[in-house]
Each structure stands twice: as C-alpha cells, then as structure tokens.
Amino acid sequence: MVSDPAGVASATPANLRRRSRGSFGNRSGTWVAGLSILVSLLALLPIAFVLGVSLQTGWATIVALVFRPRVAELLINTVLLVVITIPLCVALGVALAWLTERTDLPGRRLWSLLATAPLAVPAFVHSYAWVSLVPPIHGLFAGVLVSVIAYFPFLYLPIAATLRRLDPAIEDVAESLGLKPWAVFFRVVLPQLRLAIGGGALLVGLHLLAEYGLYAMIRFDTFTTAIFDQFKSTFNGPAANMLAGVLALCCLAMLTAESASRGQARYARVGSGSARLQRILRLDRKTTALALTLPIVSSVLALGVPLITLGKWLIAGGAEVWKLGDLLPALEQTLLLGVAGAIITTCAAIPIAWLSIRSPGRLHRVLESCNYITSSLPGIVVALALVTITINFARPIYQTTITVLLAYVLMFLPRALVSLRAGIAQAPVELENMARSLGRSPSQALWLITLRLAAPGAAAGAALVFLAITNELTATLLLAPNGTRTLATGFWAMTSEIDYAAAAPYALIMILLSLPLTGLLYHQSKRTAGR
Structure with missing residues (x-):
C-alpha cells in the first residue's frame, strides 16, 4: 500500500x-x-418591530388607529402618486432609451449620459429647486412632476441596457411576417423589456413610498411625511408605529406584485455565434426635430432647473453662504x-x-x-x-x-x-x-x-x-x-428655516460627491451590455 x-x-x-x-x-x-x-x-428587526407593535397594541387599538379618515387620505395620496408616477417614468424611460439606442438621433451619446445624470441630484434637492423656482407649487401635481424627473433614470438605465443586448434577428422575423415597425416594437421589442421595466418600476415605487424630504418640501402628505410628523409630536407613539406598519405592508405588496409580474417567459438568446449589431433607425429632418424635443425638455427639467436654481442662490448669497x-x-x-x-x-x-x-x-x-x-x-x-x-x-x-x-x-x-x-x-x-x-x-x-x-x-x-x-x-x-x-x-x-441661499452649498457638495459614481454606473451599464 x-x-x-x-x-x-x-x-x-x-x-x-x-x-x-x-x-x-x-x-x-x-x-x-x-x-x-x-x-x-x-x-429582520424592522419586520419583527412591525409585528411586535401590532401584537402589543391590540386589535381594538389597531382598528381605531388604522381605519380612520387620516389614514384613508394618506393611502389615497400614496396610491395616486404611485399609479400616476410609475407609468410616466416607464413611458419616459422607454422613449429616451429607444431614441438613444435605436435611432440616429444627433448627439445620442450625450443625451444618454444626460438621462443618467439626474441620479447625482438627491430627490429633495430636486424639490428644493422647484419650490425655489415656483414657490406656490405643492400637492399631487408637484409630487408627480418632481418624482418623475428625479426617478426616471432608474428605468432608463436597465431599459437602455436591455435594448443593447436584444438580438435584432427576432425583429427581422417579425418584419418578414408583414408587421409594420410600430407593431414590431409593441409586439416583439416591448415584451422583451418586461423584466427591465418591472425591476425599474419596483425601484421607483419603493423610492416613492420611502421618500420624505421631497414631499415634505412641496407640502404633499404621504405615509412617510405623516409618520415623521407624528413621531416628532408624540415621540414613538402608537399612531406613528401603526402608520409604519401600513407602509411596510404597502412595500411588501409592491414586492409581491413585481415578483408575480415576471412570468415564466424566456428572455435569453439560444444558439451559436453572437448577436448582430442593432439596427439604427434613420430619422428624417422633421422627425429628428420632434424627437430632440424629448431629451432636451427632460434634461432641462431634471438638470437645468436644479443647477440653475443652485447657481442663482449661490450668486445671491455670495461668499457669505x-x-x-x-x-x-x-x-x-x-x-x-x-x-x-x-x-x-x-x-x-x-x-x-x-x-x-x-x-x-x-x-x-x-x-x-x-x-x-x-x-x-x-x-x-x-x-x-x-x-x-x-x-x-x-x-x-x-x-x-x-x-x-x-x-x-x-x-x-x-x-x-x-x-x-x-x-x-x-x-x-x-x-x-x-x-x-x-x-x-x-x-x-x-x-x-x-x-x-x-x-x-x-x-x-x-x-x-x-x-x-x-x-x-x-x-x-x-x-x-x-x-x-x-x-x-x-x-x-x-x-x-427657508434659508435657501445657505442651503445651496450643501446641495452643491452633495451633487459633486455623487457625480463620479453616477458616471461609474453609466459606464458599467455600457460594459455590461458589451459596448
């Protein structure tokens, strides 16, 4: 041996x-x-907290605190915010991704970078900029407007990355069967974006439920703003805890809905070799002028407004701020x-x-x-x-x-x-x-x-x-x-303290800290897609 x-x-x-x-x-x-x-x-501590507070509070108190007009008002505000904002973010993200990835739009690389850049601006800085520019702005309309321009990049990035990876051979087959370009997009391309849209929509929805500063500044009541106000007034009272429980249930419901929406469809390409380069749609002059409107307007609203507002307050405040x-x-x-x-x-x-x-x-x-x-x-x-x-x-x-x-x-x-x-x-x-x-x-x-x-x-x-x-x-x-x-x-x-000039340097430094990582996310998205 x-x-x-x-x-x-x-x-x-x-x-x-x-x-x-x-x-x-x-x-x-x-x-x-x-x-x-x-x-x-x-x-699991936060989940245990929600369950523990519910058991400790008792069913009678839960009913009294949860089933009341104020909670119904907050729920309606939150549902409207989510139901309106997410489809608008999806539409804007899909449109910008299509223009920058599948057309010969002039400067499309620049527009792609500008569509990602709003991630460097914190959501509450977006709100600060709009309140400074239009002081009367408030309520649901303001909440939807600021939310869309602050969060649409969470949809643009995954959708653009998915469009780069799609095999155009599938679209060729659809066209050979007589489908027109718009029919090919809605019946062939859009279904393949399902996972990217679902994941991005979930991320936007969770941000909508969690955000405080954005909505507090524009005076739009959500569960998060109400919980914070309740906590400050009663310090750890049962009302704040029960609102937190309802908000946690809303988040879990959103997670469940996103998981159920994934379906069982296959999204991978099977076969030898590599996918061909994507076809680029040629735009005529009139269509180009119309198509440029969308990235220009979105860039002005999402980047121009906060940067111009910051510049205005920095100049007004001078060296003293x-x-x-x-x-x-x-x-x-x-x-x-x-x-x-x-x-x-x-x-x-x-x-x-x-x-x-x-x-x-x-x-x-x-x-x-x-x-x-x-x-x-x-x-x-x-x-x-x-x-x-x-x-x-x-x-x-x-x-x-x-x-x-x-x-x-x-x-x-x-x-x-x-x-x-x-x-x-x-x-x-x-x-x-x-x-x-x-x-x-x-x-x-x-x-x-x-x-x-x-x-x-x-x-x-x-x-x-x-x-x-x-x-x-x-x-x-x-x-x-x-x-x-x-x-x-x-x-x-x-x-x-309504001292917007003194707040401007803090906002500018936060943006400068965020910009390098936003650029990293943009380039990582390009590398992931093989470009």
Whole structure:
C-alpha cells in the first residue's frame, strides 16, 4: 500500500469539488454560516418591530388607529402618486432609451449620459429647486412632476441596457411576417423589456413610498411625511408605529406584485455565434426635430432647473453662504459615516455572498431574501424600529453612531451583496480549494484568494453604499446623536428655516460627491451590455 504523505490524492478535482461542497463540516464553514444567520436575524428587526407593535397594541387599538379618515387620505395620496408616477417614468424611460439606442438621433451619446445624470441630484434637492423656482407649487401635481424627473433614470438605465443586448434577428422575423415597425416594437421589442421595466418600476415605487424630504418640501402628505410628523409630536407613539406598519405592508405588496409580474417567459438568446449589431433607425429632418424635443425638455427639467436654481442662490448669497465652519464639519461627518457605513455593510455582506455562490441551497436563499425584504422598507420604518428596540433593550446605544451605522447596514446591505456576489462568482473555486490543499484554512483561502479576486465587485458595492449614505436623510435625522450634522441634514436644516441661499452649498457638495459614481454606473451599464 503506497502512502500519500503530501496529500496529493486528496487534491484531485473530484475531491476538491467534494471538499468545497462539504465545507460546512468544519469550524470555519460553521463560523461563516453563523455570521450569515446573525446578519439575517438583524435584518429582520424592522419586520419583527412591525409585528411586535401590532401584537402589543391590540386589535381594538389597531382598528381605531388604522381605519380612520387620516389614514384613508394618506393611502389615497400614496396610491395616486404611485399609479400616476410609475407609468410616466416607464413611458419616459422607454422613449429616451429607444431614441438613444435605436435611432440616429444627433448627439445620442450625450443625451444618454444626460438621462443618467439626474441620479447625482438627491430627490429633495430636486424639490428644493422647484419650490425655489415656483414657490406656490405643492400637492399631487408637484409630487408627480418632481418624482418623475428625479426617478426616471432608474428605468432608463436597465431599459437602455436591455435594448443593447436584444438580438435584432427576432425583429427581422417579425418584419418578414408583414408587421409594420410600430407593431414590431409593441409586439416583439416591448415584451422583451418586461423584466427591465418591472425591476425599474419596483425601484421607483419603493423610492416613492420611502421618500420624505421631497414631499415634505412641496407640502404633499404621504405615509412617510405623516409618520415623521407624528413621531416628532408624540415621540414613538402608537399612531406613528401603526402608520409604519401600513407602509411596510404597502412595500411588501409592491414586492409581491413585481415578483408575480415576471412570468415564466424566456428572455435569453439560444444558439451559436453572437448577436448582430442593432439596427439604427434613420430619422428624417422633421422627425429628428420632434424627437430632440424629448431629451432636451427632460434634461432641462431634471438638470437645468436644479443647477440653475443652485447657481442663482449661490450668486445671491455670495461668499457669505460658504460658512466653512459649518460646511467642513458636515462634509467630514458625511465622509466618516459614508466610509464607515460602506466598510461595515460590505463586510457584513461577505458571508452571505460567499454562501450564495459556494454553497447554494434553500436555507441560504432564505437568508439572502431576509436582507432584500428589509431593504425594501422605508428608512423611517427601520429608524422607528431601532428607536423602539434601543430604548427598550439597548439603551446605551440609543442615539449613538452605532445605531446609525446599524440602520445603514439594514437599509443598504443588498447594494453591497449584489456586487460582492458577482465578484465571488467570477473567482474560480479551484483556486480557493488549491489554497486549502496547501494547508490554508478555509477562512485564509477566502481572505487571501477569493476576496482579492472579488475586490473590484466589493469596491463597486461599497461605492454604491457610500452614495446612498451621503444622500440619506430620514434615518439620520431620527437616529443621529445630538450635534451630528451631515450634508443632507445640514441642507434640511437650512431649508426648514427657508434659508435657501445657505442651503445651496450643501446641495452643491452633495451633487459633486455623487457625480463620479453616477458616471461609474453609466459606464458599467455600457460594459455590461458589451459596448
């Protein structure tokens, strides 16, 4: 019998694959699984809060607080806002994507970039610009107008990326069967955009339910503005908690509707070779002039209005509005919270991302789903949950930076998780197994091999989390320690005092911080589509 002191036999490909799948039998695998369960249990805190408050309040009180005219008014406002805004965003996103990707529109690369750029402007800065320009603007019309110009890029980006990947051979077949161009678009192209439209619409809808600053500034009551006002007046009263419960149910209903709308259709191209280049529709002069109207108007409304308004207030305020004694500390605290939150959130996503790729299973999908469901809840629900929990069970961390960072982890972990998961999937498992065959522990192999190869994905996820934190308002307002002022909360404090000139520098710095990442998203979208 031949001995194998070097363990060569144990390093065969079959054994390496078996070792990877059985990694949970060792301590390191159990440690990673334990961390994943801990993170997912923390993610369920807001859901547990909603259920716990409902049970504690009692059915009679729930009926009295929920089934009242004020809640009906808020529900009607919210439903109208969602029902009107989302179709307008879909129509604008599809039209702009078609013009910039499938026609010879002059300057279409520039218009494509300008259609993405509004993401760099926080939603409440859009509202600030319009209130400054047209002071009487308020109500549902104002809410729909500002929401569309602030959120339509969430639909434009995935729709444009999908249009780049579609195989024109399908459209050729439809035309050969006698369909006219408009019929080809509505019967062939549009159905293939279903997933992109559904995902973008869900993202817009969740933003509509969660947004506070935009609607508070234009005096349009939604569940989020009502919860915040109720919290400030009664501090953690049952009315605010019940409104938070209704809002959470609205978010879960929207998630369920989007999931059901996906259907079972196939969207992938099957066959050898690569898809041909997309056909570009030639526009005549009259059609070109008409088509240019849409990107010009959308760019003026979404970018021209906020930038011109900021310029006007900066000029009117002069050098006096640049109070470095206030701006620099706000910038410093924003950067510190953004960097710390991005690092902690990305680290918290590592075990879940690793499990979802290296050891996929039903339990791990459940753990991953817990984080997606919680992140869909508005920030104010997460903040109220943490306020209640810390007051009752963890008083030492109430209104501390720890609580703020925990809120950021619960709200933004999926942003890091998606990018990390893609990065780990691109790191060959064989290299990780080879490191273990050479004596490295699973945790060492993960750190030295897999995470190094997944570093670009981790960096992209951390950047997305950082951007979200720098523009976050509601949870920071409720949870931050006394004296904490970020750029977002500083901007909000100035606008609350109707000092729009003093608020302009805060808005400008937030936009400048957001622009590089917005450009990164634009170029990443191009690369993903193979351009």
